[in-house]
Structure formats: structure tokens, C-alpha cells
Amino acid sequence: MVNAAMLDAAQRHEQSPALQRELQQYRQALLTSLMTSAAMVEARDPYTGGHLWRVARFSMTLAEHAGLDALESTRIGIAGFLHDIGKIAIPDAVLRKPGKLTDDEFAVIKTHPEVGASMLAGHPLAALVEPAVLWHHEMPNGRGYPQQLRGDAIPLDARIVGICDAFDAMTSTRPYRAGMPIEKALEIIEQQLGEQFDATLGRLFVDLGRAGAWQHIVGHSDDGIPLGVCPACGPTLVRTQHTSDGETVTCPACFAQLQWQQEEGPAVSAPSIQQGRHWRAVPTGQRALFAVAQPDPQLINQLVQRWAALKDL
Numbered sequence: 001m002v003n004a005a006m007l008d009a010a011q012r013h014e015q016s017p018a019l020q021r022e023l024q025q026y027r028q029a030l031l032t033s034l035m036t037s038a039a040m041v042e043a044r045d046p047y048t049g050g051h052l053w054r055v056a057r058f059s060m061t062l063a064e065h066a067g068l069d070a071l072e073s074t075r076i077g078i079a080g081f082l083h084d085i086g087k088i089a090i091p092d093a094v095l096r097k098p099g100k101l102t103d104d105e106f107a108v109i110k111t112h113p114e115v116g117a118s119m120l121a122g123h124p125l126a127a128l129v130e131p132a133v134l135w136h137h138e139m140p141n142g143r144g145y146p147q148q149l150r151g152d153a154i155p156l157d158a159r160i161v162g163i164c165d166a167f168d169a170m171t172s173t174r175p176y177r178a179g180m181p182i183e184k185a186l187e188i189i190e191q192q193l194g195e196q197f198d199a200t201l202g203r204l205f206v207d208l209g210r211a212g213a214w215q216h217i218v219g220h221s222d223d224g225i226p227l228g229v230c231p232a233c234g235p236t237l238v239r240t241q242h243t244s245d246g247e248t249v250t251c252p253a254c255f256a257q258l259q260w261q262q263e264e265g266p267a268v269s270a271p272s273i274q275q276g277r278h279w280r281a282v283p284t285g286q287r288a289l290f291a292v293a294q295p296d297p298q299l300i301n302q303l304v305q306r307w308a309a310l311k312d313l
């Protein structure tokens with residue numbers, strides 16, 4: 001099987017431009033398929049719309065501010081997008097349970113990093129994302145999982161993605177609780193520096209948050225796109241850059257059918273108030289039997305293209 005090392009070795013040799021283009025297309029297609037399968041996890045969970053995009057965005061920005069170059073920061077952003085790929089194997093009864101998990105159910109959830117890593121094993125691009133997939137729930141105090149790694153034994157990618165994943169979980173709305181204000185979540189990270197979160201990276205994340213760096217990511221599912229609000233369930237609706245006026249959407253939590261409409265005037269949408277023209281999801285009165293969330297190919301393509309341009313195959 002072709003792997004990343006073979007691709008890199010091929011890259012170092014003189015190649016015809018046509019072969020280089022072919023290799024580049026091959027790598028991009030591989031990464032696109034990997035990211036699309038990660039997006040399937042999100043499609044199964046009604047309350048995590050936009051989570052992967054947000055974790056990717058937080059992770060890429062934190063990595064940049066930590067001094068990593070553009071290629072490494074983009075790779076860590078991609079790792080943020082893929083970090084929960086192992087949740088594909090978690091049964092719906094656990095993954096979609098509205099409320100607190102029992103110890104047994106939590107034990108099932110805790111398998112997802114290792115399941116994710118074993119799913120990736122042998123994939124040509126596994127090395128790009130494996131550390132974040134396997135170790136994003138480790139904690140510097142050794143109380144994380146799956147391997148109870150401590151401090152700097154936790155790879156940098158995983159320390160970055162771990163902070164960003166936890167922050168997004170805290171600031172996102174769930175069926176049993178509203179998302180926390182940004183400042184409250186930052187205070188929790190601050191209290192856990194050196195314990196649950198890497199002290200240096202966590203401090204940087206908090207400082208960036210207080211400078212306003214996360215405002216345009218929290219509560220969004222893409223750049224400039226806040227989550228839409230279902231009147232019954234809250235911010236569960238993902239809109240894309242290509243949504244058109246009048247297009248219908250099904251709430252992934254209650255299956256109510258809604259219609260996107262553009263309106264003038266201020267609209268409250270966590271964490272900020274949108275001014276001017278904004279989108280609102282208006283109930284049609286119809287209800288679907290189920291909701292099929294679809295990965296957004298354009299959004300995935302943005303990250304793939306960014307990485308491909310920097311990788312300069």
C-alpha cells in the first residue's frame with residue numbers, strides 16, 4: 001500500500017510535472033475522503049453541528065500563536081477536524097443520549113481515541129493526525145485517557161486539540177444545558193492550567209480568548225456563519241456558505257422542518273449580536289421522519305486546499 005513516507009520519497013526525486021500533479025491530486029483526494037468520513041460522526045450527533053470546524057479553527061489559530069509555521073498549524077487544524085473520528089464506532093444510544101452518561105456508558109465513550117487510531121492504522125495519511133486522535137483526552141496531571149500520559153509526554157498536537165475540544169464542549173449548547181459564556185469557559189481553563197490543560201498553551205488560549213480571538217468561532221459552523229436556531233431545540237442548525245433564501249433545513253434534534261430566510265435588523269446569536277442582514281430559520285409546520293446531515297464539501301475543501309498549497313507537492 002502507498003503510504004506517506006513513500007509519497008515523500010517520491011516527492012524528493014525528479015518527477016515530470018504531470019506526475020507531480022497526479023501525486024498532488026492523489027494526496028488531496030485521500031485527505032478529502034478522510035475528512036469526509038470524520039464529518040460523518042458529526043452528522044450522527046444532533047448537538048455537535050460545526051464542532052469539527054470550530055476545533056479545527058481554534059487549533060490552527062492556537063498553533064500559529066504558539067509559533068508553529070503555517071504548514072504545521074494547518075496540519076494541526078486538520079488533526080482538530082479528525083480528532084473524534086473514533087466516535088463512528090460509538091452506538092447511537094450512547095452518542096445521542098440526552099443527559100448524563102452512566103459509568104458504563106462513559107467507559108464506552110472512552111474507547112473512541114483508540115478506536116480512531118486503529119481505524120487510521122495503515123492509512124497513507126495517518127501520521128498527520130494520529131497523535132491528536134489517540135491522545136486528545138490525555139491530561140498533564142496524568143488523569144486523562146487512554147494511556148494516562150503526563151505533561152510533555154503528551155504530544156503537542158494532542159495538547160493543542162485537547163484544549164480546543166474542551167473549550168468548544170463548554171461553550172456549545174447541549175440538550176440539557178445552554179453553552180457557557182466565553183469568559184466562564186476561559187476561567188475554567190485558567191483554573192486547570194497544568195492539571196487538565198497544558199500550562200503554557202492553556203495560558204496562551206485564555207489570553208487569546210480575552211483579546212477576542214474566539215468570538216467569531218464560538219457558536220459558528222464556518223467563517224461568518226453563526227449556527228441557526230431551532231425554536232424548540234436551540235442552536236442546532238448548520239448553514240453553509242451556499243445556502244439560499246427559502247431553502248429548507250431539518251432540525252437534527254427534533255426533526256422540525258424549517259426554512260432559511262434573510263431578514264434585516266439585529267439578531268441575537270451566541271456569542272454576539274448580528275447587525276444588518278441575517279439569516280433566520282422559520283418553522284414550516286412540517287416535521288420530517290428523520291434528518292440527514294450532510295458533510296459540507298466546500299468547507300472540507302478549504303482546509304484541504306490550504307494544506308495542499310503549503311505542502312507544495
Ligand SMILES: [Fe+2]
Nearest residue numbers: 083084136137
Ligand atoms: Fe474526543
